[in-house]
Amino acid sequence: MTTPRATRCTFIPPWLVERVDGPERAARDDELRRERSLRGRAPRPTPPSAEGVVAAPDWTVHDAESRTTLPGQPARSAGDPATGDVAVDEAATGIEATLQMFLDDLARDSYDGRGGPVSLTVHYGSRYNNAFWDGTQLVFGDGDGRVFERFTKPVDVLAHEFSHAVVEHTADLTYRGQSGALNESVADAFASCLKQRLLGQDAGEGDWLIGQGIFTPSIQARALRDMAAPGTAYDDPEIGADPQVGHMDDYVETTADNGGVHLNSGIPNKAFQLAAVAIGGTSISGAGRIWYDALVGGDVPSGATFATFAAATVAAAGDHADAVQDAWAQVGVEIDAAAGETDQQPLPTPQPPSPQPGGRLRVERSGGFAGRTETAEVDLGQVDDPDLGQLVTEAVLASATSDGPPRPDMFVYTFTVDDGDPVRVPEHLLTASQAELARRILRPDPATGSTSGWEA
Template sequence: MTSRDTSSATAHRCTFIPPWLAERVDGPEAAERDEAVRRLRAQRGVEARASAAGGPPVAVATPVWTVHDAGSTTSLPGTPARGPGEPATGDVAVDEAADGIEATLQMFLEDLARSSHDGAGAPVSLTVHYGSDYNNAFWDGTQLVFGDGDGRVFERFTKPVDVLAHEFSHAVIEHTADLTYSGQSGALNESVADVFASCLKQRLLGQQAADGDWLIGQGIFMPSVQARALRDMAAPGTAYDDPEVGADPQVGHMDDYVVTTADNGGVHLNSGIPNKAFQLAALAVGGTAIGGAGRIWYDALVGGDVPRGANFATFAAATVAAAGEHAEAVREAWRQVGVEPGRRSVPASAPQPAGRLRVERSGGFAGRSEAAEVDLETSGLGALVSQAVAAPVAKDARPHPDMFVYTFTVEGREPVRVPEHLLTASQAELARQVLRRGTSEI
């Protein structure tokens, strides 16, 4: 397989103790029986849906997957390390990714009758040990990619299983509604990924929606960081509060909607609004998260009523339409976060940033923004700055879910925003040098 280096502009585009590792009480023979029953139930479910639609029975098979090891480089996909049916390797990240993708594929197949991210059983490719001290995980349109964290703020990104389910769900979204990764549609993209991530976590723990903790990325921070998780769907804005990383900036109501140019229009900040709506809907509908509200959200996603640029109200209306007897409960859940299904609400235009030379890195799985400024006259970066801000950026360049976005702002000029996978060598070097000189959370 041809490798690709995502550090260049030529790159191709887009809890804490994993529960699936716990030994089953009844031993391996019972586990094998349970697995056979689950697979049979999934196949019958798909066949029933096809029959109801007037089509022939559909044969369903668990998609093939491969975990690769990038060996701390940015060359993708890396060296194959483990596939279906192969024993554990002893490499924690490889084995966590393997167990996580099997559990994720199983949930989508059995509970939603969806085979792989494309719905047609496409092979799934994952890469671990990406980069050096890389604090991120993302879906690049081809690959699920996971860094090992820096060991100071973040643990490895394969540790919480919901991180993997979140990234896989971005791939599902791309193959269904393909929500544009900007503004409200981007926040919906992030939120739907969190929805299925939380559904998987609760499914593995055998929980009903009422029993879930609704935490996303629990265990992703190092123990020294004052944090419960990366996000809290039940209480957006309360997941962490640490002297170094700051306080969780997520919002959970339209009254607090954040208007910003960072993070693709605040996709990780404002995703707390639809996240809270789902949590409220899941409790109102009852049952398991995936079998209740999760089914409704999925049906809305694939039902054809959600355009790529959907705002919160449009998506809310689609979930109400898909909710059947639970329509009023779902409508009320959205109303509680300030969204009236079907009624458009557009925030005011965001102000443009300004400064001497400001470099900002925003987004990533954590949704954090870091920025630094330097004096153009004393920085010694003049030539590099000229190359970086003059570099053309493709007008149709689309940011990929959870990849970083870099913004270069020179006083008197419009900001230049570049998705991570499209950085030129000069832009990457400029960002490295400026951010290294001192960053601040924003």
């Protein structure tokens, strides 16, 4: 029996996950989703001090054996020798390095600041193209071998997901709009810090690539993201071009991807890179320390805007305040009078449309680590599927937008019949009927693994 888990934060943006995988992830057990959605958010602990912190917390890597039951079978724990399983050993090496960085450089004892043991799972699912933090567990797929390699291969993937857990237990940045883009960016920032730390690099020496090596050699890509040059990490006929933006002049206003959190995270990413290089030394001891102090300092509300977060980093920067402020200015973020600003604009919650025969059904899926939106439409009157009408009634016509906050790197589904009000549902709140309807309408081409209707 699958144990209910908390909500998850996945690594691959939605536009890449959907383009490569299709909607199979939406068909996960409905009871698991609903029980997971009822779990409370973790409280913010008091930031730990360096005094008394002497050793990194325990961790255990589990093997899901290509299934989706979590956590799987224990495979290696802290203090154990290498197993010979590449994914298990990569996860072990990565979590040890990540925990040590947070402990040594930020005096933070595990993701919760209280020495909580870390549970990891590898070999999740079959050819699973993602990694995520579900509020309890770090989980990694093996990739499909066609577009993606195994997700334990780049160590910064692990550090990114672990950093989502740190954000959850500190500022708990709401995963929507600017605060959601900050959530993504902070995870990238600490991921890059770890990569540079392991390579012995100062900020000026780093390549600032996130997810380097996650793509197979057949894909024309340097990495998944480039913090120094957002929008340039990949350009490939199959997966498209990197759509990230790096300046407020190009800020993307969209209802997809929880307000474009993966698109607009390039803006604070670039600010972090500029600040780190300007400050000099290692990224974690310079800009990383400042960003962390801002997270735990109490001046960053859950719904923080870029300007609010920027003001907090400047306030935490001490002698480097001018360098940090200039970094934000270079990406177009104005921080004057920014204190207390929040970005709490909820998505609309319309009533469901009235039942009606026929019509056109539009299904949209956005979110995920890569950030694009997949759409598909069908004429309900011309579909030879006797069960589809009942599914539409249960999933759309008899449903309302589901309440509940969006989760980092999880998908949002939108169902619309004709010109009726859309029914918008976060992935973890999908009913079985909604999951099945999405699976049928967004079914990928078996020859390519891709679906039609992609939008940047």
